[in-house]
Amino acid sequence: MENFALQTEGLGRIYKIHGNRKEKAIRKELVALKDVSLEVKTGELFGLLGPNGAGKTTLIKILTTLLAPTSGRGMVAGYDVAQQPQEVRPRINMVSGGESSGYGLLTVRENLWMFSQFYGVPSKEAYRRIDSYLKEIGLTDRAHTKSSDLSTGLRQKMNIVRGFITDPQVLFLDEPTLGLDVGASRDVRRIIREWLAADAKRTLLLTTHYMAEADELCDRVAIINKGQVLACDTPENLKRRLQKDVLFELATSPLNGLPLSALEKLDGVKKATLRESDGRAEIKFMLKEESALAGVINTLTSANVKIQNLTKHEPTLEDVFVDLVGRSMEDEEHVESD
């Protein structure tokens, strides 16, 4: 058997949703993960890409021993996460973005030191790592600030540092750049890359719903939607699947009631997605061949839709998602919340 840092076999998780006190009888089951089988090799930077509610956090919670799976099993560093959590925990760490945890009455440095102590990092070494990562992420001047006095973004930076200072074999980052500004996100991505490059035994699993981030950062990406893994490959290979397709983006005036399906029905049109905002429409087409564009433009002009801009572009992971799911990731999130 090959030495995988992470491995899941038919992993599934069902949440039981209880009604409130009055409606105790009403129970629903929500399938958050279904039959997820993944293998991540040591040294990989592996990305889970999917819209909100896809099940990314649930998968991370299971792999970090916080949540029991309802079926299948997960292995981290060769240990079963449900059966041997005490073997898994010293070898991992986890950070979730978009939340501000921490002991507000402790300073940044104290917060980080305290967590390093849970992992048995000698104090001197812990402070060395803390100071070095605080510098990397641009938080040195706040080292002695109580964490309650930090903005949410700065607290998130502190938490990201917390993930690295314990030097885990496998590091889990759940939407690490969520809510961070462009510069901070770039710093975080750089730290992630450098951390992995520094030691071949390290592995990192990251979730994101930013397509570009997954594309830029990850060695391999699993596209996940509604609890299921739809595809898993390098970003290049994923995009290559669409290479024979032609991608166009049209900016137009409002569609005047013309249904998107009328465009999708046209010969040679594989998929179309629409985003409408006041006074403008943006339609993305996936065409089997370039000649199909003529039919599209004809249909639009005969419905009195003005074409303002037309661009052809290289496939992105966004297009891969549309190809797999039939909707854009953003649309998928809106459907989810209905």
Added chain:
Amino acid sequence: MQKSTFARSFLTATWLGWQIESNWTDPFLFAVYSIVKPIASAAILVVMYGIITKGAFGDPLFPYMYLGNVFYMYVGAVMTGVSWSVLDDREHYKTLKYIYVAPVNIPMYLLGRGVSRFITGSIAVFITITAGVLFLNVPLDVTKANWLLFFPTLLVGVIMLAMMGLVIAGITLTTVRHEGFAGEAVAGLLYIFSGAIFPLDVLPAFLRPIGLAMPTTYWLELLRRSLVGGVAQAFPTLAGFSNLELFGILLALTILFSFIGINTFRYFDHKARERGMIDRTSNY
């Protein structure tokens, strides 16, 4: 490896608990909280006692009640000290999941978090007893007290209370809302049934067995006896037992409760993982 995980969890949590407990930006508030409050509540009890007994402060029942009430402060302090951090870490600091992900022994962590409450509780106990001796003629003679009985009893009792705290921590872990009342309810029950301020003999006979099953009953009795020997007469039900017998019962019950506490916590811990409660916040 396992041993050092235990020690690390306990010591780091003790450090954290102390940072939180001593984080009084206002020393005046700290003084009010840890000195005035316990003395005031003792004073209320003294006044009530005075009215009901028409001033029989020389009766052994008075030191019985006074000391019982004082040491009872440990019950709330240690039990909630151990269990409260589950709520605090999960809901307030949002760190519980990160502590769980770390190689931490959670029961040891929780016990460590309780230490600081034990220390502040001890300060309150000391001050309240001193006030009783100085102003209310509580017949405590430092040179005659049985310290060899007192300190081991105190230690065993605190371990026992911490183990009860673990049970409450487990319950808290699997409940969503602020079920802080679980601790209050247990503390209230113990107050009535373990002879804290009145002997079990006052209770109807059919309720007495409840009190006799509570380790706190023997603990409080031993603490009182070790400090003020004569007070034993106030409690006919236990008067027949020697100090050593009472200590044996306390020790046996503490071992039993430790077993129950650790296993109950393990059970709830497992349930919490199944239900996804470890990072659950009530605004979910």
